[in-house]
Amino acid sequence: MDLSFSLLPQPQRIEVTGSSCAVRADRLILLDAPDPQTLRLAAIQFQRALRECHGVAWEVVASRVTPRELIGLTLRIVPEVAPRPQGYELTIAPDGIVIAGHDPAGVFYGVRTLVQLLDQEDQASLPTLHISDWPDYPARGVLLDVSRDKVPTMATLLALVDMLAGWKINQLQLYTEHTFAYRAHPEVWAEASPFTGEEMLELDAFCRDRHVELVPNQNSFGHMGRWLKHPRYAPLAELHGEFETPWGKMAGPYSLCPLDPGSLKLVRSLYDELLPHFTSRQFNVGCDETVDLGQGRSREVCERLGVGRVYLDFLLAIYEEVKARRRTMQYWGDIVIHYPDLIPTLPKDAVALEWGYEADHPFDAHGASFAAAGIPFYVCPGTSSWCSIAGRTDNALANLRNAASNGLRHGAIGYLNTDWGDRGHWQPLPVSFLGLAAGAAYSWACEANRGLEVAQAVSRHAFEDASGALGRVAYDLGNIYRAVDVEPHNSSALFWILQLPLAQFRQGPRFGAISPETWTSVLEAIDAAVAPLAAARSSRPDAALLRREIELTARLLRHACHRAALITDDVGAASIDRGRLLADLDEITEEYRAVWQARNRSGGLEDSLRRFETARGDYI
Numbered sequence: 001m002d003l004s005f006s007l008l009p010q011p012q013r014i015e016v017t018g019s020s021c022a023v024r025a026d027r028l029i030l031l032d033a034p035d036p037q038t039l040r041l042a043a044i045q046f047q048r049a050l051r052e053c054h055g056v057a058w059e060v061v062a063s064r065v066t067p068r069e070l071i072g073l074t075l076r077i078v079p080e081v082a083p084r085p086q087g088y089e090l091t092i093a094p095d096g097i098v099i100a101g102h103d104p105a106g107v108f109y110g111v112r113t114l115v116q117l118l119d120q121e122d123q124a125s126l127p128t129l130h131i132s133d134w135p136d137y138p139a140r141g142v143l144l145d146v147s148r149d150k151v152p153t154m155a156t157l158l159a160l161v162d163m164l165a166g167w168k169i170n171q172l173q174l175y176t177e178h179t180f181a182y183r184a185h186p187e188v189w190a191e192a193s194p195f196t197g198e199e200m201l202e203l204d205a206f207c208r209d210r211h212v213e214l215v216p217n218q219n220s221f222g223h224m225g226r227w228l229k230h231p232r233y234a235p236l237a238e239l240h241g242e243f244e245t246p247w248g249k250m251a252g253p254y255s256l257c258p259l260d261p262g263s264l265k266l267v268r269s270l271y272d273e274l275l276p277h278f279t280s281r282q283f284n285v286g287c288d289e290t291v292d293l294g295q296g297r298s299r300e301v302c303e304r305l306g307v308g309r310v311y312l313d314f315l316l317a318i319y320e321e322v323k324a325r326r327r328t329m330q331y332w333g334d335i336v337i338h339y340p341d342l343i344p345t346l347p348k349d350a351v352a353l354e355w356g357y358e359a360d361h362p363f364d365a366h367g368a369s370f371a372a373a374g375i376p377f378y379v380c381p382g383t384s385s386w387c388s389i390a391g392r393t394d395n396a397l398a399n400l401r402n403a404a405s406n407g408l409r410h411g412a413i414g415y416l417n418t419d420w421g422d423r424g425h426w427q428p429l430p431v432s433f434l435g436l437a438a439g440a441a442y443s444w445a446c447e448a449n450r451g452l453e454v455a456q457a458v459s460r461h462a463f464e465d466a467s468g469a470l471g472r473v474a475y476d477l478g479n480i481y482r483a484v485d486v487e488p489h490n491s492s493a494l495f496w497i498l499q500l501p502l503a504q505f506r507q508g509p510r511f512g513a514i515s516p517e518t519w520t521s522v523l524e525a526i527d528a529a530v531a532p533l534a535a536a537r538s539s540r541p542d543a544a545l546l547r548r549e550i551e552l553t554a555r556l557l558r559h560a561c562h563r564a565a566l567i568t569d570d571v572g573a574a575s576i577d578r579g580r581l582l583a584d585l586d587e588i589t590e591e592y593r594a595v596w597q598a599r600n601r602s603g604g605l606e607d608s609l610r611r612f613e614t615a616r617g618d619y620i
Contacts, residue, residue, distance in 0.1 A: 005120050009440055009444035019127075020125035020126065021095075021125055025057070028073075030066055034077075041210070042107050043111070054118065082100050082102040084135075087101070088113075090130070092127065097126075104211070105211040108210070115166070137415045140169050142416070143416055144172070146179050148386075149424055149607045151192065152601070154199055156429070161212060165210035165211065171416070172212050175418075177227075204280075215278070216283050218283075221315075222255040224237075228253035236262050238255045238257045245292075250292075259301060264314075283329060287331045287332055287335070289332075308338070312339075331353065343369055351377060351414070354379055357399055359398035360402070361381070363406035367411075378415060379406065381399045381400045381417060381439065385420075386422045388431075388478075392482075393478030396435040404443055426495070429599055431474070433474060467535050468532075470532075476528070477554065481494065555591075578620075
């Protein structure tokens with residue numbers, strides 16, 4: 001159906017009836033429910049939007065004897081009308097608006113759809129229509145990486161939660177390695193500007209009001225280097241020094257040694273301090289990418305029993321700790337999926353998180369494996385923002401759709417869209433808006449949103465730019481990675497050109513074979529992508545910052561292109577003014593510092609900036 005308005009997500013069913021509903025000033029909002037307080041926030045959000053968009057104030061009432069002719073909007077819970085959990089029926093008729101929800105969440109989502117309509121219609125009326133809507137996935141989550149240097153301020157986080165809740169996201173996780181302020185472990189987070197217990201309590205309440213479940217998250221096996229580098233925890237490491245991984249050598253320490261009783265003791269102490277700050281009865285314990293397992297202290301046992309068995313035994317020990325605390329364990333499924341004979345032995349009351357970030361990730365095959373064993377699981381795609389500078393639009397959309405469709409095929413109970421910050425978290429937050437918005441749409445109603453005009457939807461509902469310019473810029477900048485002849489796994493070529501020493505590129509054939517003409521064409525593509533910025537008309541209070549973040553992103557991409565010319569050939573490289581590159585990079589890093597501090601805490605900033613030093617060293 002060709003609609004004159006944009007909704008995110010698009011509803012399961014919508015019928016426009018061709019008339020209009022006048023927005024009058026003398027109307028009321030009726031909370032028609034046994035407990036009106038459960039609908040109050042939804043009513044207030046509509047009330048606020050009505051005032052901002054139409055200059056009209058409607059009072060909220062809860063009396064069922066209110067004269068019908070005074071009621072402009074009725075909010076009610078009627079499960080027999082909206083039979084699916086979290087579902088709603090929204091009717092805009094000439095004489096008023098009714099939202100009937102299955103439950104309070106359904107009413108909230110109906111109101112959020114109505115608010116989106118208010119934001120784009122004229123001041124006199126709304127189109128008459130009927131919407132029947134419900135989610136494909138009962139759990140639709142977002143995971144934010146707050147451990148790779150960048151820890152957002154509470155103001156940033158609360159604003160993001162509000163936006164995500166408006167897109168019908170109902171679960172949030174903050175990926176934590178060392179960024180919770182554990183009172184018993186102060187040396188681990190001392191430089192990280194961590195979240196405190198008080199802040200988690202505040203965030204939990206804020207999320208709850210918006211029907212978002214804040215799920216605690218603490219990695220508990222791998223990715224523990226931020227702990228194991230300290231003398232108090234160093235003896236718990238699987239190893240110190242180099243070890244082999246599927247993507248080359250890495251330096252430890254990295255994972256806990258599962259055979260050391262102290263490892264489980266540490267995990268217990270973390271859980272006891274962290275979990276009381278959350279009302280959610282779920283808990284993500286991580287346990288992904290334990291790539292050093294069997295290469296250090298556990299080598300002999302792993303050779304005898306198998307790496308998979310040793311891994312599973314520690315996972316099961318963690319499971320018992322989580323169960324003892326009356327929580328449901330979530331865990332990453334990337335290790336056990338490689339041991340098909342062990343999958344049926346996994347607990348049936350814990351949730352596997354099947355993650356993968358490339359367009360062609362085997363969500364189909366892996367989902368089938370978990371489903372066949374009766375293991376409840378989520379599909380976990382990603383925004384493709386990390387290790388990219390500007391994102392990877394085409395890959396993100398294909399990856400997000402792949403997860404949604406194949407998760408439904410195999411009965412996944414949740415969809416967790418992940419946004420990582422590997423290697424310094426160089427991408428500004430708005431780079432992730434496109435992937436977050438698309439994931440919200442596909443997880444709510446996969447088929448209804450398959451043809452979503454993503455750039456338009458992101459512009460209106462993330463950037464609050466009705467002109468469409470900012471969404472177009474985000475979409476096209478996110479596809480600059482495709483303008484280079486090389487597309488490395490889970491990253492972009494321009495990112496690595498900024499991160500790695502030039503000598504490393506000259507040793508390999510892939511980047512050195514790219515012609516100087518290619519870099520010229522990439523620069524032209526960057527300029528074309530940001531050209532619509534001049535037409536942008538964002539109404540967000542941080543509109544100036546958004547523009548600044550986009551301009552910084554484009555400048556980083558341009559710098560990578562100019563830097564790439566040093567790789568192409570020694571003759572051409574000799575003519576490049578390294579002094580100008582150095583001055584440009586110094587200006588970029590100062591702007592990077594300022595932009596970072598506008599949304600994020602200071603902890604981790606210096607670590608992130610330090611990753612520019614490799615490039616800087618090539619210019620001196």
